[in-house]
Amino acid sequence: MEPLAIVSFLAAVLAATWRLATPFIFTSLGEVFSERAGVLNIGLEGVMLIGAFTAFAITFFTGSPVLGLAAAITSGLACGLLFAFLTVSLSANQIVVGAALNLVGLGLTSFLYRSIFSGRMETAREYVSFSPLEIPFLSSIRFFGDILFKQNLMVYATPIVVLLGSFILYRTAFGLSVRSTGEHPRTVDSAGLRVSMIRYASVLIGCGLAAVGGAYLTVAHTNQFNEGITSGRGFIALAVVVIGRWSPWGAFAVSLLFGFFYALQLRLQAVSGITIPYQFFQAMPYLLTLVVFVAMRRRAAPPGALGVPYKS
């Protein structure tokens, strides 16, 4: 390949990287909060689907993706409330409730999609989504313009949200209590703080952001909903949290890494003349993300009280 071709190849892959990483960034950031407070929510896939559907439906009927996104966050918070009620207030098994949430997410959204939108998509399609927003001047910079300055609003928002999340988790009293709750809830309790309230808040943050991650798929990256559109992203986000060592920037970096390898495999498949089975390309993002993780291994233990209900 000529140098110029390599540059444009890389630019296109890196631009796709950020777009593909965005749903993981939102969802895994939220799960970082949840797990740092000691609550393991494996129901992310279900919450993402509910967020994706809610955003789609509200945007479809109001014509405003902003309202759609707001509705998605609300639906995520509702899921969070249900999840926290069962796992925190009733001390139910987090894995079981999370698994059930995934089933509810798929079943409920499929049911509602069919009953509301069946046969309706072909006719009226006045659907407005967050379209790519080219930033004047900056977007015409070679190489970087394509990657950084021709994205949609939700993609631009990711570093800001992660910065905010990192600040809250490490620099505020609330963040300290979240981290302590995940490590040693008894201490938090004896300091006079309410473990259950902190866990409720963290689960709500987690589910709210997972819904945003799902909404991104229907009102930003594509402008459609279909059954199971999240395609397993909620489960990948769970792995991202672990590989990113339960830190917001770690999750951000691992999401980008996974997005990069995913974009790369799509691009390599499209290069005609390569005769490697496509399954190899498809496994690549998973394998290489793991390889990088192993290569960069540092000490990082999960939160001490992860998955353990607290009884005062």
Add this chain to the structure above:
Amino acid sequence: MKSKIWQLTSTLLGSFLLLVLAGGCSGGSEKEINAGVFKVGLLSPGPVNGQGWTQIAYEALLKIEKELGAQISYVEVEQSPALFERAFRDYASQGYQMVLGHGFEFQDAALTVAKDFPNTYFFISSSKIREGNVIGVDSDSSEAFYLMGVVAALMGKAAGLVGGVEIPPITNAFIGFTNGVRSIDPDFPISTTYLGSWTDAAAAKEAAFSMIAEGADFIIPDADAAGSGVYQALNETGPGYWSFGIYNDYTSQAPNNMIGNYFNDYGQGLVNLARMVKDGNFDIQTNVEFGLKDEDVIWVKFVEGRVPVDVQESVETARQGIIDSKINTLSPIR
């Protein structure tokens, strides 16, 4: 101890409630026996109003009732093979002339039952079998894709194919496309990407962007719901990039980029078969494979004003060649 029991109970209660919320319900229907009339039964692998695959057969059944005055009945057998045989036997012993098992999974049960009921036609969707009165029914997308390949090679610079999963219905369609392209231009570049998913529209969109960056200007999906992502990528990229609607009219999703639509009305094909059975002139000796020869089942329609007359003529020549079996759309590709 008490709290442990409470914890267990609430876990079970909570997940049960959620599961109840998630679950649906389904039911079947049977009608009265009435000798002397034309009777058609359907074994549906899921809820008949389940959209997509199961709904196709159900709607065909309703059409058979309306157009042919048939007495119809269906059962939703879900995925329980034990029930397949019994359902076939029930219908056949009640004198149903035609029973459709809507899915390859019904083939074995039909073979077992069919020997005892020589006067009933057992049709099996997605099967290529022909053993006596057990007849596989399928549709061949490779013929329509061949025509798309002809159009792409005559009008474009390079083509991209975005598939859901690498399974025969998809690979055969792509072989048809490639043969169509090769019949015009043996050096025309074609690239193929598989998503490994039928639902991931975002991945399909990025796959299409990748192909556009590689120079493709004809990008055609065959990936079920995910395929819409391809149309969205073309719509965002702008005019000069083309695609075909697959199985349906998708022109509205990329009004400036759709060059035509490939329609596949499998249900109409079933109605045609039922008509033959009813009129007593079902004389097909092999399995049934719908193709371009079944003009009301499989056809390609161009969007007005997008395809030059000479290209349309080439397509028509190819179509005739396929119908006359002079062209093999599935011939192996080196």
